[in-house]
Amino acid sequence: MLLKKPGSQVIQALDRYLTQSQNKEKPVIHQKSIQALHEALDLSTLFRNGGLSGDNLDQFLETYLDNTTRLHHPGYLAHQVGNPHPLAALGAFIDGATNNAMAIYEMGPAAAAIEFFMVNKLLDRVGWPRMPFDTKQRLLFDHGAGVLTHGGSLANMTALMAARNHLDSAVRENGCAGNLAILASDSCHYSVSKTAGILGIGEKNVVAIPTDRMGRIEPKEVTPCIENARQSGRRIVALIANACSTGTGLFDPIDAIADICKENRIWFHVDGAHGGSLLFSKKYRHLLDGLEKADSLILDAHKMLRTPTVCAALLVKHAPALDHAFQHDAGYLFHDKYQPGFDFISQTVECTKAGLGLKFFLAFAALGENGMAEYIDICVDLACSAQKHIASQPDFDAPYTPESNILCFRHTGADTDQLAIRDRLIQKGNFYLSSTSIETQRFLRMVIISPATTLDDIKALVHAIRQTAETG
Numbered sequence: 001m002l003l004k005k006p007g008s009q010v011i012q013a014l015d016r017y018l019t020q021s022q023n024k025e026k027p028v029i030h031q032k033s034i035q036a037l038h039e040a041l042d043l044s045t046l047f048r049n050g051g052l053s054g055d056n057l058d059q060f061l062e063t064y065l066d067n068t069t070r071l072h073h074p075g076y077l078a079h080q081v082g083n084p085h086p087l088a089a090l091g092a093f094i095d096g097a098t099n100n101a102m103a104i105y106e107m108g109p110a111a112a113a114i115e116f117f118m119v120n121k122l123l124d125r126v127g128w129p130r131m132p133f134d135t136k137q138r139l140l141f142d143h144g145a146g147v148l149t150h151g152g153s154l155a156n157m158t159a160l161m162a163a164r165n166h167l168d169s170a171v172r173e174n175g176c177a178g179n180l181a182i183l184a185s186d187s188c189h190y191s192v193s194k195t196a197g198i199l200g201i202g203e204k205n206v207v208a209i210p211t212d213r214m215g216r217i218e219p220k221e222v223t224p225c226i227e228n229a230r231q232s233g234r235r236i237v238a239l240i241a242n243a244c245s246t247g248t249g250l251f252d253p254i255d256a257i258a259d260i261c262k263e264n265r266i267w268f269h270v271d272g273a274h275g276g277s278l279l280f281s282k283k284y285r286h287l288l289d290g291l292e293k294a295d296s297l298i299l300d301a302h303k304m305l306r307t308p309t310v311c312a313a314l315l316v317k318h319a320p321a322l323d324h325a326f327q328h329d330a331g332y333l334f335h336d337k338y339q340p341g342f343d344f345i346s347q348t349v350e351c352t353k354a355g356l357g358l359k360f361f362l363a364f365a366a367l368g369e370n371g372m373a374e375y376i377d378i379c380v381d382l383a384c385s386a387q388k389h390i391a392s393q394p395d396f397d398a399p400y401t402p403e404s405n406i407l408c409f410r411h412t413g414a415d416t417d418q419l420a421i422r423d424r425l426i427q428k429g430n431f432y433l434s435s436t437s438i439e440t441q442r443f444l445r446m447v448i449i450s451p452a453t454t455l456d457d458i459k460a461l462v463h464a465i466r467q468t469a470e471t472g
Contacts, residue, residue, distance in 0.1 A: 004054050013061040018086065021072035022452045027429025028073035030066065037067055074453045075431040077446040077461070080246065080274050080406070082301075084308040084359075087366040091359030092308045103353040105341035111355025112341055118357045119146040119313065122299065125279040127292035128317050135342050138319065145319035147347035148301075148311055148356040152273035153191035155298035155314040158349055160195050162296065162316060162325040163238040163267040169324075176200035179233050183207050183225060184240040187215035187247060189271055192240060201237060213439055214400055215245055219256040226264050238267040238295075243288060244275035247436040247445070249383075249406025251275055255290025262293060270297045273312065275404050277304035280369060283377045287403055295321070301356075304376055304405065304449070306363040311356040314348075322347050379405040379448045386446065386458040393462060399438070408436060408443040411465050415442035424468045431461050 020026045038044070040063050046052050052060060070076060071083050084092075095111065102108025102115065120130040128144030149155045160182065164171055167180075180201045184192050186208050193203045207229055210221040222239070229236055239261050241252040254270060261268035270276070270291060276299030278284045279291075291297065297315045301307035316322045326346050345351060364372060383402040390409045391398040398409040410418050418435060422444060425431045434445045444465075446458075 021070040028075040029432045074457045078432040078434045085306040088359045088363035091362040095355040101352045103345035115357030146315035151310040155312040157195040159296040181234040187245040217252040243272040249404035258290045258293035273300040405448045
């Protein structure tokens with residue numbers, strides 16, 4: 001009797017899973033209680049006795065996958081979590097099996113080399129000079145730099161740490177004075193205020209820049225905001241623009257804000273966790289005009305670039321800002337040695353770091369730059385088509401033209417009705433939406449990210465919402 005190989009079992013199970021998801025054979029979301037899942041997966045027995053293999057593994061995989069949220073399903077429209085290409089997902093498997101902690105080059109030469117390649121590709125797209133292959137030449141001329149991190153929140157924190165240290169080189173040793181501030185809109189990601197607390201700047205010292213009704217920064221309000229902050233004795237660590245906002249998917253006017261920051265000698269950081277992917281778009285790249293004037297940028301590959309979670313990029317225009325942010329002593333790591341590569345450990349908070357570049361690269365290796373651009377443009381185009389269809393319905397409101405693959409809309413009724421509709425749709429399992437607030441109103445929110453989603457699915461969603469609202 002031939003024994004089943006676990007790797008083959010997993011791949012076969014995942015292949016069935018992808019087919020079932022794309023063909024709508026299973027619900028997009030199916031939520032049981034924690035206790036029910038513990039029992040269904042027989043976790044206590046397996047933890048105690050081990051032996052997960054053969055038919056038991058097949059059963060475990062089937063139960064586990066039936067209780068996942070199916071991002072490849074056409075009805076998945078909820079959150080900014082990417083639809084990973086299967087080859088990129090295998091990249092995560094390879095990285096997990098090899099387990100090369102590649103922040104030190106000798107601990108993962110191939111992984112580090114690929115990360116170096118991907119960082120330079122991103123620098124090229126922004127318009128910043130790339131990192132040199134000869135690391136002995138590093139910092140002898142002006143060039144950009146970057147690192148891949150485990151998520152956008154960590155990337156934002158790393159960028160703002162570099163900005164803080166750039167403003168005051170003594171702050172690492174002496175701690176923060178009480179007069180530091182960050183300027184950002186109320187629609188910035190919550191990781192900004194979280195970072196302010198972690199870095200000792202203080203959450204209350206994130207100063208809100210006035211916006212329009214859709215949450216975009218008003219350029220005319222930026223200079224007065226800077227002047228008010230400085231007149232109150234604050235030193236500005238950075239000014240942050242959204243590309244795009246998490247809630248609505250709309251972009252701040254990057255070019256205009258960049259010019260103001262340059263005039264006032266303020267570090268300009270662009271949170272492009274989601275919309276930074278438009279660097280690879282042929283049709284919508286213009287929404288990032290002026291990005292080359294920024295000092296730092298983050299981008300999440302695990303959102304719109306078909307890469308499994310998590311994989312984010314932090315890029316800086318001038319390498320010394322990042323190189324000087326993380327200088328520490330550890331005799332077992334930092335010493336004279338044969339060094340044919342580059343240690344990313346000096347660029348990041350992390351010491352042990354997964355080979356994130358492999359799965360990021362494999363998404364492009366599968367699709368190519370043109371294929372990736374086509375995917376991005378199709379998703380944004382579909383969001384625009386969805387807005388036109390929904391706005392044409394007498395009992396719906398879709399108040400803006402999308403600038404990304406995110407669209408907010410609402411059905412006639414109170415705010416509580418929107419949340420009730422969402423809950424009932426999730427319970428039925430055919431569609432999975434998220435929700436957000438714009439000004440004082442509650443909206444339903446879709447994120448078009450599955451390549452399987454079509455306008456017919458959007459029309460079916462509208463019909464399902466209407467039916468759900470009528471039947472209660």
